[in-house]
Structures are given as C-alpha cells and as structure tokens.
Amino acid sequence: MSESKTSGEMSIIDTYFAPLAEGSLGAVDLKDDAGYLEVPEGCSLALTTDAIVEGIHFLAGTAPHDIAYKALAVNVSDLCAKGADPTAYLLTIALPQSVDSQFLEGVQSGLSAAQAEYGCSLLGGDTIRTDGPVLIAITLAGVVQIEKKVHRAGAKPGDLVYVTGTIGDAALGLSLCRGEGTETRDVLNDKQTAHLKQRYLRPNARLEAISLVRDFATASMDISDGLVGDLEKLAAASGVGAALNSTGIPLSDAATLWLAAKPETIESILTGGDDYEVMMTVPAADEDTFLFAAKQTKLDVTRIGHVTPHKTGVQVFGNDGELLKLMRTSYDHF
Amino acid sequence: MSESKTSGEMSIIDTYFAPLAEGSLGAVDLKDDAGYLEVPEGCSLALTTDAIVEGIHFLAGTAPHDIAYKALAVNVSDLCAKGADPTAYLLTIALPQSVDSQFLEGVQSGLSAAQAEYGCSLLGGDTIRTDGPVLIAITLAGVVQIEKKVHRAGAKPGDLVYVTGTIGDAALGLSLCRGEGTETRDVLNDKQTAHLKQRYLRPNARLEAISLVRDFATASMDISDGLVGDLEKLAAASGVGAALNSTGIPLSDAATLWLAAKPETIESILTGGDDYEVMMTVPAADEDTFLFAAKQTKLDVTRIGHVTPHKTGVQVFGNDGELLKLMRTSYDHF
Numbered sequence: 001m002s003e004s005k006t007s008g009e010m011s012i013i014d015t016y017f018a019p020l021a022e023g024s025l026g027a028v029d030l031k032d033d034a035g036y037l038e039v040p041e042g043c044s045l046a047l048t049t050d051a052i053v054e055g056i057h058f059l060a061g062t063a064p065h066d067i068a069y070k071a072l073a074v075n076v077s078d079l080c081a082k083g084a085d086p087t088a089y090l091l092t093i094a095l096p097q098s099v100d101s102q103f104l105e106g107v108q109s110g111l112s113a114a115q116a117e118y119g120c121s122l123l124g125g126d127t128i129r130t131d132g133p134v135l136i137a138i139t140l141a142g143v144v145q146i147e148k149k150v151h152r153a154g155a156k157p158g159d160l161v162y163v164t165g166t167i168g169d170a171a172l173g174l175s176l177c178r179g180e181g182t183e184t185r186d187v188l189n190d191k192q193t194a195h196l197k198q199r200y201l202r203p204n205a206r207l208e209a210i211s212l213v214r215d216f217a218t219a220s221m222d223i224s225d226g227l228v229g230d231l232e233k234l235a236a237a238s239g240v241g242a243a244l245n246s247t248g249i250p251l252s253d254a255a256t257l258w259l260a261a262k263p264e265t266i267e268s269i270l271t272g273g274d275d276y277e278v279m280m281t282v283p284a285a286d287e288d289t290f291l292f293a294a295k296q297t298k299l300d301v302t303r304i305g306h307v308t309p310h311k312t313g314v315q316v317f318g319n320d321g322e323l324l325k326l327m328r329t330s331y332d333h334f
Numbered sequence: 335m336s337e338s339k340t341s342g343e344m345s346i347i348d349t350y351f352a353p354l355a356e357g358s359l360g361a362v363d364l365k366d367d368a369g370y371l372e373v374p375e376g377c378s379l380a381l382t383t384d385a386i387v388e389g390i391h392f393l394a395g396t397a398p399h400d401i402a403y404k405a406l407a408v409n410v411s412d413l414c415a416k417g418a419d420p421t422a423y424l425l426t427i428a429l430p431q432s433v434d435s436q437f438l439e440g441v442q443s444g445l446s447a448a449q450a451e452y453g454c455s456l457l458g459g460d461t462i463r464t465d466g467p468v469l470i471a472i473t474l475a476g477v478v479q480i481e482k483k484v485h486r487a488g489a490k491p492g493d494l495v496y497v498t499g500t501i502g503d504a505a506l507g508l509s510l511c512r513g514e515g516t517e518t519r520d521v522l523n524d525k526q527t528a529h530l531k532q533r534y535l536r537p538n539a540r541l542e543a544i545s546l547v548r549d550f551a552t553a554s555m556d557i558s559d560g561l562v563g564d565l566e567k568l569a570a571a572s573g574v575g576a577a578l579n580s581t582g583i584p585l586s587d588a589a590t591l592w593l594a595a596k597p598e599t600i601e602s603i604l605t606g607g608d609d610y611e612v613m614m615t616v617p618a619a620d621e622d623t624f625l626f627a628a629k630q631t632k633l634d635v636t637r638i639g640h641v642t643p644h645k646t647g648v649q650v651f652g653n654d655g656e657l658l659k660l661m662r663t664s665y666d667h668f
Contacts, residue, residue: 009667026378028485028487032416032571033412033415033555033556034380034413034418036378036381037373037381038378038379039372039373044360044371045371045373047369047458047473048367048369048458049425049459049460051460051462053464053465055465056464056465078367079368082366082367082368092473094385123381124381124382124383125383126471128390128391129667130390131389131390131467132464135466135469137385137460137471139383139424139426142368146372151362153365237366332343333462
C-alpha cells in the first residue's frame with residue numbers, strides 16, 4: 001500500500017524495466033494494459049514460456065545479471081529449436097521484500113545483454129511482491145513462416161539425429177558451482193573449470209540454428225532437461241525410436257578430460273540437462289546440403305545417432321556397441 | 335529428479351493441463367517447445383500478463399477453483415479494456431511440494447470455467463516447483479483490428495468518463511473475507527454479504543465492453559488498483575486531468591447500504607481496487623450513440639466525471655461539490 005502516486009511497483013517499472021522497452025513501439029512505454037505485436041503476413045507467432053525460481057533453478061547467491069540473462073536465453077533456446085526468430089517478451093518478476101536496487105540493476109543489465117544478443121525487446125510485464133523466493137517468468141514471442149514450422153513430431157525412421165555445440169558442460173558446471181567434482185582438481189585447469197561453470201550460468205541460445213531448423217529439420221527441440229530424456233520426448237511425439245551413440249556425443253575439452261578421469265560421468269553428460277543446444281532430425285538424403293549450410297552458420301553440428309522405427313523409445317549404445325543402462329534419462333525438478 | 339520417463343512435471347501437465355488445450359491446434363497438445371497463433375490480416379496481437387501470489391493477491395485457504403478463475407479473468411479484463419478479443423493464454427504455475435491433486439483439480443476446473451466464459455484456450459505453459467507460495471502467472475493474447483487499438487493515452491479535455499458495472503464491491507468483499515466489516519452485520523443481509531465476497535473472489539471480466547471500447551473510447555483501461563488511482567494513470571498517460579463526481583459512482587445495493595451506515599467507506603470504494611470494471615473516455619458528442627450501443631450489450635455503464643485540461647491529475651468531488659482529500663488513491667502490493 002502506498003501513500004504516494006508513484007507506487008512502488010510503478011517506480012520499479014519506470015526505473016529498471018521501461019529502458020528495456022525502449023524502441024519497442026508496441027510496448028507503449030510499459031504504461032498500458034497490453035503490449036502489441038504485428039505479425040507479418042504468412043507468418044505464425046510462436047509463443048513459449050519458461051520460468052525460474054531461486055533455490056530450484058538457480059543457486060542462491062548467483063549474480064542477478066546471470067539469473068536474468070539465463071531467464072531470457074532459455075526461452076530464446078526454445079524458439080531457436082522451432083525455427084522462429086525471437087521478437088518480444090513479457091516479464092513477470094516476483095520479488096521478496098529483501099531485494100535491493102543492486103539486485104534490480106543486475107536483472108536489468110542481464111536482460112539488456114540478452115536482448116542485445118538475441119534481438120528482442122520487452123513488450124510488457126508484471127512486477128509483484130512475494131513472501132517466497134525470487135521468481136522470473138518470461139513469455140517470449142517469435143515469428144516463423146507458417147509453412148516452415150517445425151514440431152517435435154515429424155521425425156521419420158532413417159533420419160539422422162544432430163545436435164549443436166557440446167553436450168554435458170552445464171551439468172558438470174553445476175556440480176562445480178555446488179562445490180562438488182573435487183576429483184577434477186588435478187585434471188582441469190582454471191580456464192576449463194571456468195568454461196564449465198559459465199556454460200551452466202550463462203547458456204547461449206543458438207540463434208544460428210534457426211535457419212538450419214527451418215530448412216532441414218523434420219523434428220526439433222532444444223535440449224534442456226537432458227539429452228536422452230529430451231530425445232525420448234521427441235521420439236515419443238514422432239511415434240518412433242532412436243539409437244544414440246554415446247561415444248559420438250560432442251564434448252568440450254573440459255568434459256572430455258573429466259570423462260576420461262571418471263568414466264561414470266557419462267551419465268551426467270547424457271542426462272544432466274541445462275545444455276540449451278538444439279537437437280534436430282535430418283533426412284539422410286539431405287545430410288550433405290545440411291552440413292554445407294551448417295558450415296556457413298559457423299555453428300558446430302554433430303551427428304549423434306539415427307531415428308529407428310521402434311516405438312520402444314531411445315536406445316543408448318556405449319563404447320563397444322553395448323546397450324547402456326541409465327539410472328534416469330532426464331532431470332526433473334519435481 | 336525422476337527415475338521414470340513420466341516425470342512429475344509431465345504427468346501434471348498430462349493430467350491437469352492438457353485437457354485445457356483440447357481443440358487448440360496451435361497448442362500441439364502442450365507437447366512442444368512453443369505454441370502457435372495465427373493472427374488475422376489487418377489485426378494486431380495484444381499481449382498482457384498478470385500474476386497472482388498466495389498470501390499477497392489471494393488469501394491462504396481460498397478455493398483453488400476461484401484462484402485459477404480469477405487469475406485468467408484479470409487478464410481477460412485487461413484485454414477487454416483494449417478492445418481485444420481474448421484467444422489463447424500461456425500458464426506458468428509454481429507449486430510448493432505441499433499441493434495435492436485436489437488443489438490441481440480445483441485449478442483445472444477454475445481455468446476451464448474461465449476459458450468457457452471468455453472464449454479462450456490454453457496454448458502452452460511451464461509447471462515448476464517452488465519452496466515458496468503458489469504463484470500463477472498468465473500471459474493472455476487477444477486480437478484487435480489495427481485501426482481499432484485503444485490506449486490509455488488519447489483522452490481529450492471534454493471527454494466523458496464512463497465505467498461499467500459497479501465500483502467498490504471487491505474492496506468491501508475483501509474486508510468481509512478477512513473477517514473485518516463487523517459493522518455491516520445489522521445492515522446487510524446474507525445475500526448482500528455473499529455478493530460482495532463473490533465480487534472479490536470471482537471477478538467477471540467485461541467481454542461486453544470490448545465493442546464499446548473499440549467503437550467509442552478515446553482512452554480506456556481496466557480498473558484493478560482502485561478507481562481514482564487508475565484514472566490518474568489514464569489521465570497522466572493522456573496528459574490531461576479529470577474531475578470525478580464521487581456521488582455519481584455506480585454502487586451495488588450492498589455497497590450503497592454499507593456506505594450509508596459508514597460514510598468513510600467511500601475511501602475504500604474509490605481506491606480499494608480489484609473492481610475489474612472497464613473505464614473509458616468518450617467524446618461528449620458521441621454520448622447518445624454510445625449509450626444506445628451500451629444498451630444493446632446489456633452492460634450497465636455510468637458517467638462518473640469528465641476529462642479536464644489540467645495536468646494536475648484527478649480531482650474528486652463530494653456530496654456538496656467539495657474537493658475530497660483521499661489518504662491514498664490506489665492499492666499497491668509493494
């Protein structure tokens with residue numbers, strides 16, 4: 001309750017969030033009941049929403065800049081996997097009484113950096129008080145030509161399974177942020193340790209994948225809950241199975257060294273989540289042109305398996321072609 | 335973390351939320367990274383987001399059906415004030431470990447009732463775990479012809495200020511839900527008491543106002559934080575002032591009786607918030623046709639004041655034309 005006309009919520013919006021809406025005509029300076037988007041003819045609007053909560057999705061003490069950057073990046077990652085160009089987002093932020101201006105400045109700078117990186121701007125939002133932990137929920141809108149929409153369903157037996165970038169870094173980085181992974185001290189140098197942590201704290205959504213998805217993918221999704229579990233979801237949606245070659249998974253130098261020192265790390269790499277890489281299935285006949293196009297984008301893509309007719313889900317093969325048994329296939333906060 | 339392929343989050347989505355997306359092609363059964371909206375040619379997409387938190391926006395112990403209904407209704411109310419037809423929404427729900435299936439069933443039935451009432455369906459969402467209170471954030475999309483968009487800015491001196499329905503019921507209802515307002519025991523009968531509580535717990539967004547806003551309003555917003563404070567926001571956005579006649583505010587029978595018994599109640603009525611009525615400014619020359627159109631919609635509209643050239647904000651006049659001094663002009667959770 002406020003005695004003045006400049007209410008607490010209004011003043012937070014004016015100070016920290018209105019600058020993020022600058023240049024966005026449809027945002028009406030964040031001073032209206034709604035923001036507006038015009039969608040080009042022949043295009044569909046793709047809408048995705050992802051929220052993060054302190055203590056669940058990020059560790060207490062994480063820099064607010066990183067929290068906010070990641071909150072937007074994980075939504076961008078969803079759209080990249082759908083072949084949609086991100087355009088504008090709505091922000092819901094729940095703040096406990098304890099947050100100060102330093103926290104809000106960090107949130108602003110993190111969102112600002114992510115906006116610049118991903119080419120979108122703030123369209124609207126809601127700033128609310130909570131007695132609980134900080135929560136940031138973002139709804140991101142993007143644009144894709146109607147005939148280029150790509151779903152999780154659509155993978156066909158014989159299609160090749162490709163992923164962007166490297167897998168497992170974020171799961172290993174999370175271990176390090178938690179103070180675990182002491183066995184790596186003799187194996188990784190400081191730069192490699194920092195690389196893994198950074199991959200967890202500041203994921204990069206793969207904008208370069210958008211055109212590849214549009215032009216080549218029969219099915220696609222982003223890898224957020226663990227490679228194997230997410231491939232299971234894609235296979236289930238498509239009514240197919242998949243064979244995954246665990247030795248072909250693209251790894252960073254740091255992950256390679258860690259895995260060599262402790263082979264059971266493969267489980268975290270395959271199922272740990274937070275990768276925010278794009279997984280897509282590509283018809284075998286298109287592989288050459290796909291790889292040529294990928295080279296133009298300067299995005300690393302790696303074939304990790306293929307789609308099978310079996311509806312029995314995903315089979316993961318190890319070093320000697322043996323079937324791997326995983327304790328779990330994905331990460332679930334529930 | 336889950337041992338099985340049917341993760342906790344997935345099973346909640348399948349059981350409680352997927353039915354809310356039935357019939358919505360763009361929702362892809364809630365089994366994709368994004369939902370899709372096609373926007374008719376010549377139309378703009380209006381996007382709004384409003385979140386509610388247990389203990390802040392609703393009292394602990396409120397029926398989950400009512401919580402969820404209201405969560406969607408308050409977003410619909412925003413779009414009604416923009417002349418936009420609601421079409422689809424995304425739902426973020428943060429759940430503490432303590433919620434059970436009864437709670438989730440209530441949420442589903444509340445959303446289902448609101449969807450049916452307001453003609454929209456679930457397009458996507460995110461179900462997350464929290465160590466804090468329940469939080470529901472909804473982003474609602476609606477469609478409006480580009481040339482019919484109505485903002486908060488646009489009110490001109492001389493325009494008449496109209497509101498739909500009755501004002502103040504929800505603020506009084508909240509008092510009753512909190513066990514306050516004992517002075518009303520001899521004044522209100524059970525039906526009147528129930529009416530006020532219901533207006534707080536189950537607001538009705540004014541779909542009927544959409545066509546009036548589109549066709550007549552120079553500026554419009556929904557009244558959610560208190561009539562006077564919200565009129566101040568509209569006036570500020572438009573660069574004008576307004577004169578409000580407090581004796582002309584439309585009141586329900588229950589509010590009229592309460593006010594007669596306790597005249598200081600006028601403060602709660604004018605500034606208490608949670609009304610979810612639509613306020614709009616209408617050119618004086620259009621008043622007759624506006625009132626004729628309003629009659630067709632069967633929606634009660636009442637003139638409560640007029641727009642002035644003064645940029646000094648909103649002046650509220652009392653019984654004898656005297657200027658009222660209010661302790662505060664709107665409700666702010668911060």
